[in-house]
Amino acid sequence: MSLEERLDDLEEAFEDYLEEDFPDCKWSRALNEMTLVVPRGQLLPVMQLLRSNSNFGFEQCIDVCGVDYAAYGHSEWNAEDAPNTGFSRGAERELVTEFEAESRFAVVYHLLSLAHNVRLRVKVFLDADYPMVDSVTGIWNSANWFEREAFDLFGILFNGHPDLRRILTDYGFIGHPFRKDFPLVGQVEMRYDEDKGRVVYEPVSIEQRTLVPRVVRNDYRYEEGCDPVKEEEQEQADG
Amino acid sequence: MAEIRNYTLNFGPQHPAAHGVLRLVLEMDGEVIERADPHVGLLHRGTEKLAEHKPFNHSIPYMDRLDYVSMMCNEHGYVGTIEKLLGIEVPERAQYIRVLFDEITRILNHLMWLGAHALDVGAMTVFLYAFREREDLMDCYEAVSGARMHAAYYRVGGVYRDLPDQMPRYTKEHLRSEKDIKYRNQAREGSLLDFIEDFTERFPGYIDEYETLLTDNRIWKQRLVGIGVVTPERARQLGFTGPMIRGSGIAWDLRKKQPYAAYDKVDFDIPVGSNGDSYDRYLVRVEEMRQSNRIMKQCVEWLKNNPGPVMVGDPKVAPPPREKMKDDMEALIHHFKLFTEGYNVPEGEAYFAVEAPKGEFGCYIISDGANKPYRLKIRAPGFAHMAAMDEMTRGHMLADVVAVIGTMDVVFGEIDR
Numbered sequence: 050m051s052l053e054e055r056l057d058d059l060e061e062a063f064e065d066y067l068e069e070d071f072p073d074c075k076w077s078r079a080l081n082e083m084t085l086v087v088p089r090g091q092l093l094p095v096m097q098l099l100r101s102n103s104n105f106g107f108e109q110c111i112d113v114c115g116v117d118y119a120a121y122g123h124s125e126w127n128a129e130d131a132p133n134t135g136f137s138r139g140a141e142r143e144l145v146t147e148f149e150a151e152s153r154f155a156v157v158y159h160l161l162s163l164a165h166n167v168r169l170r171v172k173v174f175l176d177a178d179y180p181m182v183d184s185v186t187g188i189w190n191s192a193n194w195f196e197r198e199a200f201d202l203f204g205i206l207f208n209g210h211p212d213l214r215r216i217l218t219d220y221g222f223i224g225h226p227f228r229k230d231f232p233l234v235g236q237v238e239m240r241y242d243e244d245k246g247r248v249v250y251e252p253v254s255i256e257q258r259t260l261v262p263r264v265v266r267n268d269y270r271y272e273e274g275c276d277p278v279k280e281e282e283q284e285q286a287d288g
Numbered sequence: 289m290a291e292i293r294n295y296t297l298n299f300g301p302q303h304p305a306a307h308g309v310l311r312l313v314l315e316m317d318g319e320v321i322e323r324a325d326p327h328v329g330l331l332h333r334g335t336e337k338l339a340e341h342k343p344f345n346h347s348i349p350y351m352d353r354l355d356y357v358s359m360m361c362n363e364h365g366y367v368g369t370i371e372k373l374l375g376i377e378v379p380e381r382a383q384y385i386r387v388l389f390d391e392i393t394r395i396l397n398h399l400m401w402l403g404a405h406a407l408d409v410g411a412m413t414v415f416l417y418a419f420r421e422r423e424d425l426m427d428c429y430e431a432v433s434g435a436r437m438h439a440a441y442y443r444v445g446g447v448y449r450d451l452p453d454q455m456p457r458y459t460k461e462h463l464r465s466e467k468d469i470k471y472r473n474q475a476r477e478g479s480l481l482d483f484i485e486d487f488t489e490r491f492p493g494y495i496d497e498y499e500t501l502l503t504d505n506r507i508w509k510q511r512l513v514g515i516g517v518v519t520p521e522r523a524r525q526l527g528f529t530g531p532m533i534r535g536s537g538i539a540w541d542l543r544k545k546q547p548y549a550a551y552d553k554v555d556f557d558i559p560v561g562s563n564g565d566s567y568d569r570y571l572v573r574v575e576e577m578r579q580s581n582r583i584m585k586q587c588v589e590w591l592k593n594n595p596g597p598v599m600v601g602d603p604k605v606a607p608p609p610r611e612k613m614k615d616d617m618e619a620l621i622h623h624f625k626l627f628t629e630g631y632n633v634p635e636g637e638a639y640f641a642v643e644a645p646k647g648e649f650g651c652y653i654i655s656d657g658a659n660k661p662y663r664l665k666i667r668a669p670g671f672a673h674m675a676a677m678d679e680m681t682r683g684h685m686l687a688d689v690v691a692v693i694g695t696m697d698v699v700f701g702e703i704d705r
Binding site for chain 1: 375524527540545656
């Protein structure tokens with residue numbers, strides 16, 4: 050069976066088992082990958098269904114990761130007006146975060162079904178103030194460390210996790226480094242202090258540099274049969 | 289009778305058997321492990337955050353440094369995800385080159401693992417043998433990319449350049465006799481492909497050598513049989529992939545099940561264990577080396593007969609040829625834009641995984657249409673395996689911890705990222 054057929058089967062299973070019981074779950078298919086967006090409150094029953102129902106059979110939780118959407122689509126160089134106004138000399142260095150408080154964070158689960166040989170991405174959006182979601186460690190034990198990692202790096206809380214400690218950052222680290230409002234150079238630097246005879250932490254002395262500015266371009270260059278010039282003419286003709 | 293007290297034992301972070309920087313806090317009852325708490329993250333460099341601040345191509349060298357004994361497989365996972373987002377079809381020759389080097393990488397990794405594992409358990413010789421062959425394979429890396437380890441050879445759209453027609457040779461020097469140099473240059477008279485072909489002829493004999501040292505060795509078996517047993521059910525629960533899940537008897541291999549590059553065009557078998565213990569995983573990995581050798585042979589033959597491009601022709605992602613740049617305005621502009629700004633990846637998200645030597649290595653990229661990834665998540669196989677440390681060592685003796693670390697084949701570059 051080809052990947053397309055396997056995804057068709059998965060879509061059918063969604064229609065059979067999800068549509069009625071969980072009408073708020075939305076699935077979409079892009080680049081031969083299936084994404085299922087689940088409301089936060091329904092995560093556990095949906096995940097349980099995905100694992101135990103043999104039509105889904107997602108026995109493996111391959112990956113869990115956090116995402117911070119706070120700077121999504123932000124461009125350090127305005128490429129939209131540039132043809133008319135010209136580029137400015139430097140990139141914008143300020144940390145800009147604009148987000149909808151309702152859906153700043155997301156937790157993304159990558160599931161794998163060995164029996165059906167198909168992957169599924171499950172996404173849960175969380176709010177900015179109190180990002181908390183139920184832990185799936187009871188369903189897949191492998192989620193344990195992945196959830197610890199998402200907690201460490203993004204500050205996402207997992208309700209019911211047996212051991213929610215930091216995992217990757219240093220002992221006594223302050224902050225959640227992968228959030229978009231956490232600077233790349235960090236907050237503190239450390240050095241050995243001869244007088245005190247120990248390592249001391251101090252605020253960072255280096256400045257963050259942007260070597261290549263971040264640019265979002267909508268030039269449609271990869272869309273097939275798309276001709277921006279013609280589209281513009283069409284728009285003008287339409288009025 | 290003396291009272292036996294419980295101990296908490298710190299294993300690492302600086303311990304020769306910890307394979308890098310692992311701090312293990314062990315709660316012991318006498319010499320039996322009651323609980324193992326691995327503290328990872330001592331090598332955390334924030335690769336994913338760094339990648340968010342760099343154009344897509346600049347992060348390829350970071351991938352080499354994740355799992356620093358299977359470099360090109362990591363690159364493959366990363367460029368594969370970007371290609372998926374861009375919708376690029378890689379030329380067939382580049383796909384075969386990628387398969388060839390993925391398998392060279394697999395042998396490199398398994399040799400390193402075999403040597404280090406044997407060394408941990410108490411056999412010195414295998415390590416020296418394994419490094420003899422690693423040297424030849426590193427020379428292949430060097431011949432194509434100029435670097436022995438951190439190659440940055442795979443690029444979005446293909447590979448950096450075609451395979452060289454000439455294998456670099458040893459030259460005269462006062463430390464080596466002429467006879468020695470002649471002996472070393474024997475296999476280097478022809479092209480890189482000739483050199484690899486010669487290696488694939490020799491290599492099965494070398495594996496036999498390792499096996500005579502280990503497979504039926506009484507001490508080796510005493511240390512590995514029945515140690516770190518994982519049932520198929522637990523292996524699935526714990527998110528195991530690669531040789532770790534195959535050792536437990538589940539025939540799952542992404543190269544076969546979800547073929548990428550040219551893996552659907554080559555013949556090979558998936559070795560599977562039956563008991564799920566360290567010894568089975570050893571046998572699986574040794575057989576994998578033989579299968580890799582088989583794949584390499586097929587790739588060499590195909591590559592010898594099928595010349596062609598190794599990079600896509602799309603100037604938006606691949607730099608134009610140097611000569612063209614000198615007299616073509618368009619090519620010069622493309623070159624300039626590509627090296628100052630990079631290319632933009634259409635908005636969307638993708639996950640692409642390869643069967644790295646250690647298991648499933650996957651990259652999840654969210655792009656918002658910029659020239660840098662919005663979010664890059666690296667799914668490292670060792671991370672899930674390391675998380676099972678507690679379960680695999682519980683009830684074993686202290687000395688078995690070393691055997692379990694060895695059998696998991698962990699590298700902290702990828703676990704800590």
